[in-house]
Amino acid sequence: MNCTGRFAPSPTGPLHFGSLMAALASFLDSRSQSGRWLLRIEDLDPPREVPGASDNIIRTLAHYGLEWDDQVLFQSDRLSIYRKNLDALISQGLAYPCSCTRSEMKRRDALALYDGHCRTHTPRPGTQCAVRALYPAEDVQFHDRIQGNRLYPGQDGRGDFVIFRRDQLFAYQLAVVVDDAYQRVDQVVRGFDLIDETPRQIVLQKHLGLVTPSYAHIPVATNAEGQKLSKQTYAPALSDSDQDRSRNLYFALEILGQNPPAALREEAAQTILEWGVSNWHIEAVPRQPGVRPKEWS
Template identity: 45%
Template sequence: MAARYQYCGRFAPTPSGPLHFGSLVAALASYLDAKAQQGRWLVRIEDIDTPRAVAGADQQILEQLDQHGLHWDGEVLYQSQRHDRYHSALEQLTQQQLTYRCICTRREIKARGPFYTGICRAHDYTQEQAPRAAIRFKNDSPQLSFHDRIAGSVTIEPDFGREDFVLFRRDGLFTYQLAVVVDDIEQEVTDIVRGADLLTASSWQLALWNTLAGRQPVFAHVPVAVDSKGRKLSKQNHAPALQSNQCLAQLQQAAEFLGLGRLEATTKERFIEQAIRAWQTKYLP
């Protein structure tokens, strides 16, 4: 199958622990989508939230991907090494008068309702007046709907979609929303395949894409694996780590979860070949 364009996809785990089955589902989906379209597949370590990062988890994650035959293209990018670039993007938005300082605490915001009301917009605090403030994006052109290749037509709750979301936190850390968009733009990512738990957040990210790049990526959100209690498999919910001696079985389980059927492969290499063809049949026109 010929590529529709110069495809570039990515898998971007947080190094808060080893990969688990839910992580493998997302990694496999993004890998197969890239390789089915003769594209590049990047790996980025999203360690911008330094309190969540666990020492050594990044190398463990990379080893797990390699063990499962999911080999990335190019160098691995680390968000923790890109603060200067995020600062430049924030300065760009500030110069465009698209940011403001917010002194509201989470408790104050929650007391006013489920969504941030933009109460600090009118105050126009300076850095001297509010040195420990968060910096929010003036979300004047919200993205309240978009098309997802898997989920179809997506409509966002208007009050959420219109929120002036945070770009820089009160504790001095850049937010995921800013970092992920800046990275995707600079790495020339065209397609983002990830878990459906991030479907709603795509609205905010698309607003930033439109502002910073004047273009949008193609989204494809796959179902999220859950535990017996219906909770998303995550490190916070103590999802068990992938087992290095069960790679092929785990890949087959992830493929079945993604609706690719039972792939009767006896090696990881053969599995990848079969899975790419199955992905093309199910998810590509």
């Protein structure tokens, strides 16, 4: 069965081992089905972006043999498309402006959760606003190819979520839905840390009349404190040496439950990838939120 998958990192720093796990799982899942695999750079948040990070990500993926199809898509080139979809949602009454600040939400709710205030109280003209999409009162559910059935209760107002920020930047939720549809992505494989974003994306897909892809969320790699490996937790950048590439790919296959033979660890990166494509079994991926990698011997 042919399919289309993708890897969509943000250029906030170099790729680390957790990034490699997500990229590898998506790559193997697509290639094992003779499908397309795409690379998208989610560069929608300039204050958080690191100069040169996009080039570094592209170079690192190429060095690891994770070759993508078609041109790299940069979200910063598609702002007019996001604006068109945002305007359509507002005009259809499926999204609305929200002027609530964190301090205002804190006054109304001890946890600073959104209470649906602007759904029924239109902000004053001239107020700088975010835009929130309506979240339905009925439950949202989907089947995750790794984690199983997921059910999220309807929220009606309190669950309305931001798709355009007060600082006038497009939010992740809107861009990812629009781009997955544009690139005809039908199988999303990504980290467990994004699983609770999925119901919002399904809601937006329904609002915009888009097809919902299948979803699969792999466990994220964690450090000794149980924190997800990330730039914020000072995860080291991936090494490009031949030895480290082979070691990292082999280790990622182990964590993803693919049970690679010990002899494969000494092979070149391309050989390891070829084995991974031929032996990929998504049902073998651990069904849990996170995995603390053991130390290499």
